[in-house]
Amino acid sequence: MKLELRSITKRFGSLVANENVSLTVQPGEIHCLLGENGAGKSTLMNVLYGLYQADGGEILLDDKVVKFSGPGDAMAAGIGMVHQHFMLIPVFTVAENVILGHEPTKFGGVLDMAAARAKVREISDQFGFDLDPDAIVGDLPVGVQQRVEIVKALISNAQILVFDEPTAVLTPQETDELMAIMKALRDRGTAIVFITHKLREVKEVADKITVLRLGKVVGEASPDESASDLASMMVGRAVDLEISKSPAKLGDLSFVVSGLSAVSHSGTKVLDDVSFEIHQGEILVIAGVQGNGQTELTEAILGLMPKATGSIKLNGQELLGRPVKQVLDLGVGFVPEDRTDDGLVADFTIAENLILDRADRKPFVKGLNLQLKYLREFATKLVKEFDVRTQSIDTKAGKLSGGNQQKVVLARELSRELKLLVASQPTRGLDVGSIEFVHEQIVNTRNSGLPVLIVATELDEAVQLGDRIAVMYRGKIVGIVPSTTPREVLGQMMAGITA
């Protein structure tokens, strides 16, 4: 089925999310929708999926104008969506999830699970998904869960499939497998819309590329164009995709973690004898698929895992067993992986967020009185220094874009007297421009002679940012290798295979 969007316009109040966006996707074509966060990709797809009503323009399927008042209409018309955050019920089986919403029934309204299982097997076999219809979805790896989402879309005979940032949660291997699935679907004649901001993936699978910027189509491109050209189109200026960093000038050994182990509430070993060391002026990247103990590692360093055993020494001082406040006071800067949950108070202003960790000390407080005047000067200075794009320091942090939120967190952490910087997925969900800025700040920190520990789930970032890479799998360090290690080897290590 051919999909055509004709001059779609969608406004939210005064904000124009999509302006005159036109797009044609042929059957048997993978059409990449490339753009930064906030470029209007998701809005456009939500219009297509009936979640939003467009303020202007029309949607055509096989040259016939259609109107969707909800996702039900879109599904019935043959449009399937694979959401970034899976819309699955973790305690249901694969088959139960797949049939949810259009359950096959036998006489008297009894669920026909046999039919459901057969259908799942049929589609699974067709594309080599290797799905067990009776597996509980919550127990499955993320990549497999995504296949359940795909089956869910296919089972209602979707002719047009929309993938919304599908690779954000996948390992490199799973990403490759997804790419293969997308190609197989395309060869069967499905029209595919692939939303992403990752240039490597675009170049690998796209037949056509439409670039969105600030809600408008800025151009079409072919996958043959160079990554940096595509990036420039996306951002609207020349961007340097490579992180420029001079070779590390290693100072003294500074940060030493040895034999660190920890057990989660449910009794599973989340950190298993983790040992590594970082010199001054060095970036060590902890690479690995999310959920392999990286979060716990950073929490242990910060003092949030009081029951961890082993040793964490910063310049000879033991950090383990100290409360968070002391760890921070000893000079640990921490950029948490979840900015909105752990890094910021969304309902607080930028200025308030900048002193979240120091509201109780001079010069921000005298007696118990917050020194508002000093705070304002301080915040104004930092906002300028860290290029936080905001109208005022009184703007609520929750109102800022992801990139600007991260700048606020970085500003707060880097404005302390640091001895170590720990940053967990510091560029997750950021736009290209902000990623550049964050990387620059991290490299500068390292160049100033600090040991830096980065947790990265994306191989590109790990390879570019790290001086060395430690790969974590199931709470263990699989190996620590130089950043020149080939991607395939790193990818295998991330799946637990020792190099």
Next chain:
Amino acid sequence: MSDKMKTQKTEAPVGRFSGLARELFTGNALIPVLAVLASFLVGGILIALSNENVQATAGYFFARPGDMLSAIWQSVFGAYDALFRGSIYNYHADNFGDGILSLTQTLAYSTPITIAGLGLAVAFRSGLFNIGGTGQIIVGAVGSTIIALYVPIWPGPLHFLVAVLAGILGGALFGGFVGFLKATTGANEVIVTIMFNYIAVYLLHYSLTSWLKAPLASNPQSSPIPQDALYPSLAGPDYPLHLGFIVMLLAVAAVWWLMNRSSVGFHFRALGHNPSASKVAGVNIGRTYFLVMAVSGALAGLAGTSQILGTEKYLGTGVAATYGFDAITVALLGRSNPVGVLAAGILFGGLRAGAVTMQANQNVPIDIVYVVQSMIVLFIAAPPLVRSIFFMPKSKEARA
């Protein structure tokens, strides 16, 4: 993955609460006003329905509809007129002094509600749902009564001061203990405070029938509080207004300062809005839980002293009456903002003062007044309701 899901699960209640809290505390400032208006409208209907004249004239409505309409008007207007005369100024009185008695009555009623409401507001803004106002008021009241009755060794003003401090301390300990339990064991403060209310209420009943009981009284109540431990009267013996009213105004200012200008309040609010970010920023969460509940309880205890040492002048089983729960309402109505709480407290004081007049002069059942109060709360607690009644656009949260 499983780890991510686990954290989401454990944090869900926090998220749900903060969603509700955001809706309650940061919503349109017009909402409370409209909620009051809506509840007066509904209240008017109820007043009319419960009025005997209206009921009688309804019997021959089709013969003489005018009778019923005028009966409705008279009952509703009469009732709200009585409410005004009972709570603000009685223009039927012979002189200004008698007329203004109503207003002083309102302010006296509003004092304990407002102070306790401030306490709960502190907890709400800090993300703790303190339902224990009743218990904390009782413990505060008992504390001050003990000092007032059994420790008469200090001369005049000091006796009073120590009695008040004892009330504050009692409330602070009773509330703080809940914070301590939450910090050390993770016990949910809602459940703990609710049960602590029962404990306080029944221990009070027991005490007032045994060791605290006035020797000759037939009811479960304490001996009268001696004069030197009472809140000094502000306007002479003819008026119920006492120093507690000034204390209330000071408390409003103090809570405003605490929450908006002090580093302690900064941590309170940060905890309320995002406990995990506070933890990561090095805030001692456990200590903050304790402090929040202690401050919250201290204010409730202070409210208890103003009731016992100011208004009732003896300790009875009705001390916390409905104040503990009214305080929750007042805190919500005032959007946990000190000035808002003051306004809500005075509104409640007014309704209470006016209710008596409504009942006495117009035969409006006092229960109807309480229905109106409950309506206000209902409309406040469910902003979408008010929005749809007044055809306002939906909030962003509701749309999503």
